[in-house]
Amino acid sequence: MMPLPAIDLLATAALREEVMLTPKPGLVDSRNNGAHRDMDLALFMQSITAIAPWFGRFAALGERCADMPAQRVLAEIRPTGLACEQAMFAATGGVNTHKGGVFSLGLLCAAGGRLAGRGQALTRRGLCADVAAICARLVATELAGRRKPATVGERLYLRHGLTGARGEAAGGFATVRRYALPAWDRLSAAGADRETALLHCLLVLMAHNPDTNLVSRGGLDGLQFVRRYARRLLDEGWRPRALEDMDRALIGRNLSPGGSADLLAVTAVLARFPA
Ligand SMILES: CC(C)(COP(=O)(O)OP(=O)(O)OC[C@H]1O[C@@H](n2cnc3c(N)ncnc32)[C@H](O[C@H]2O[C@H](COP(=O)(O)OP(=O)(O)OP(=O)(O)O)[C@@H](O)[C@H]2O)[C@@H]1O)[C@@H](O)C(=O)NCCC(=O)NCCS
Numbered sequence: 145m146m147p148l149p150a151i152d153l154l155a156t157a158a159l160r161e162e163v164m165l166t167p168k169p170g171l172v173d174s175r176n177n178g179a180h181r182d183m184d185l186a187l188f189m190q191s192i193t194a195i196a197p198w199f200g201r202f203a204a205l206g207e208r209c210a211d212m213p214a215q216r217v218l219a220e221i222r223p224t225g226l227a228c229e230q231a232m233f234a235a236t237g238g239v240n241t242h243k244g245g246v247f248s249l250g251l252l253c254a255a256g257g258r259l260a261g262r263g264q265a266l267t268r269r270g271l272c273a274d275v276a277a278i279c280a281r282l283v284a285t286e287l288a289g290r291r292k293p294a295t296v297g298e299r300l301y302l303r304h305g306l307t308g309a310r311g312e313a314a315g316g317f318a319t320v321r322r323y324a325l326p327a328w329d330r331l332s333a334a335g336a337d338r339e340t341a342l343l344h345c346l347l348v349l350m351a352h353n354p355d356t357n358l359v360s361r362g363g364l365d366g367l368q369f370v371r372r373y374a375r376r377l378l379d380e381g382w383r384p385r386a387l388e389d390m391d392r393a394l395i396g397r398n399l400s401p402g403g404s405a406d407l408l409a410v411t412a413v414l415a416r417f418p419a
């Protein structure tokens with residue numbers, strides 16, 4: 145059994161694999177820029193190159209915080225997260241390519257460092273439980289307690305009660321664990337190729353994930369449109385051509401499921417580990 149690459153290398157590889165996966169409805173890929181005027185494949189690759197070294201820092205920080213109570217860890221790693229975000233913005237000329245990806249995958253790398261620091265094997269359950277413990281108070285402290293929203297996510301919480309990336313992390317990536325990973329395991333066991341399994345997982349995520357990007361661009365109707373479309377393809381079966389049709393439909397509505405794209409990268413990392 146080959147030893148697993150370190151979780152920080154898996155996170156970087158997952159971001160590259162996600163953006164190269166094609167055809168992804170509404171998202172940047174090797175075929176087009178989806179519903180985006182301000183970013184393309186080259187910019188995403190520049191963003192990933194800038195972010196990559198920071199995943200190792202998250203993991204090293206996690207190892208140093210291995211014995212710290214989980215609820216204190218976020219304050220320890222947030223400055224690194226914000227610095228990583230700044231490195232991303234410097235590389236992209238201020239375009240938000242991976243803000244959510246930095247948050248979700250940074251937490252996963254920090255959790256991996258904490259488990260390793262405690263001499264524990266990295267498992268899907270252990271990684272997700274530690275992320276949930278680190279983020280347990282995040283929604284209450286950063287969303288519920290805020291009156292003046294500073295970001296899209298905070299505005300959508302006040303307006304619709306959507307918790308976005310924070311809620312997904314506080315739930316230990318529940319959408320990934322309940323829907324995407326079972327789909328991945330089922331397709332992999334059935335012999336599906338990796339690209340087909342990833343595209344299927346993206347549809348599963350789009351069908352279930354309350355993606356704040358979709359709501360900020362198209363309101364709750366936009367989110368519902370994408371969820372229903374994804375569920376129909378999952379029910380009827382899909383071919384790449386059907387995804388190209390869905391891509392045209394989302395572009396026509398300026399809809400981009402960026403949150404689900406991030407969770408696909410989270411799925412690709414967790415899929416490497418035993419349950
Ligand atoms: C904790 C923060 C990251 C929270 O930020 P915010 O208050 O903005 O909260 P969210 O709305 O939750 O959005 C953050 C990004 O997370 C992705 N996302 C959205 N919904 C979900 C979900 N349900 N589950 C998981 N992830 C979700 C999404 O990111 C992706 O989409 C962005 C690109 O799409 P685009 O439409 O282009 O976005 P914009 O440019 O903003 O819109 P346009 O102008 O183009 O129309 C890209 O970010 C993808 O990654 C959401 O955007 C933050 O406050 C924070 O703390 N950051 C610091 C990092 C940190 O703390 N790290 C510490 C842990 S190591």
Ligand SMILES: Nc1ncnc2[nH]cnc12
Nearest residue numbers: 163171172241402405406
């Ligand atoms: N491929 C992609 N296109 C648009 N937004 C994204 N956010 C993360 N991955 C993305």
